[in-house]
Amino acid sequence: NAGVTQTPKFRVLKTGQSMTLLCAQDMNHEYMYWYRQDPGMGLRLIHYSVGEGTTAKGEVPDGYNVSRLKKQNFLLGLESAAPSQTSVYFCASSYGTLPNEQFFGPGTRLTVL
């Protein structure tokens, strides 16, 4: 099993450009999450999904959109990137039932110039 994978690993954008980050999991998990990590801080939840076709806002959702068209994939979109979105983005997944341990992907390092 590959676990949780993220594409791409690194990306540099100019202000105003758009992009999509892809998260895939092969553990048949119901729940998926997108977090961001800024220097010296823990992770903060952007959006999450409790099942195929559903999404919900987390702690810091502004400037991002998400889609969960397939159970195994969770996409994070930036429509018009801003320098404040420079961060490391982590995807996670979990079964959704107890014990609901979350497992994380390797991260995507995004720089917005």
Add this chain to the structure above:
Amino acid sequence: GIQVEQSPPDLILQEGANSTLRCNFSDSVNNLQWFHQNPWGQLINLFYIPSGTKQNGRLSATTVATERYSLLYISSSQTTDSGVYFCAVVYQGGSEKLVFGKGTKLTVNP
């Protein structure tokens, strides 16, 4: 929302030393996880421990849910233990969202 506080923020050890990291949280939790973020940025699951005690090799963790804290013990530390240790919780009524502390940065010197 729930507050998650970790201490100490920084810790420097000599190889072979033992250490205890603490996580305090301000509300009842359904889930508590400990992670190790290695120097390459990868988040490694250490423990899923909403209550009780678990051990895995040189690492062990204890969560006392009624007193709202968790402890991570590292014995006979090695240089590969260096990195940042995060505590994260899901609080009751907080859906399934993990709320992270700011972490403890551990440096183990040879």
